[in-house]
Amino acid sequence: MWNQALGHEEEVTNADGTVTHRVFPPDPKAQQFIFERREGKFVTPAEERSISLLEKISEIAKAGMNDMAQEALNEPSDDREPDA
Numbered sequence: 128m129w130n131q132a133l134g135h136e137e138e139v140t141n142a143d144g145t146v147t148h149r150v151f152p153p154d155p156k157a158q159q160f161i162f163e164r165r166e167g168k169f170v171t172p173a174e175e176r177s178i179s180l181l182e183k184i185s186e187i188a189k190a191g192m193n194d195m196a197q198e199a200l201n202e203p204s205d206d207r208e209p210d211a
Contacts, residue, residue, distance in 0.1 A: 131157035 134153035138146050 128157055128161065132161050 131154040136150050140146050
């Protein structure tokens with residue numbers, strides 16, 4: 128993790144025996160991970176990809192309210208007096 132955050136260099140020997148020098152620049156995501164861990168935050172990779180519990184509850188509630196409103200618009204009202 129430190130190598131990714133700081134950037135590093137490495138020499139790789141290919142199958143034909145030649146040596147290739149590779150430079151890996153610092154990775155901002157690795158740096159952010161280290162800073163967050165230092166501050167006491169711990170985020171698992173699964174939490175990064177998914178939405179939070181509060182956001183999921185909000186989405187479900189909004190969908191339910193929208194469904195109820197749509198049903199109310201589509202249903203005729205029975206409390207109206209019939210035209211004479």
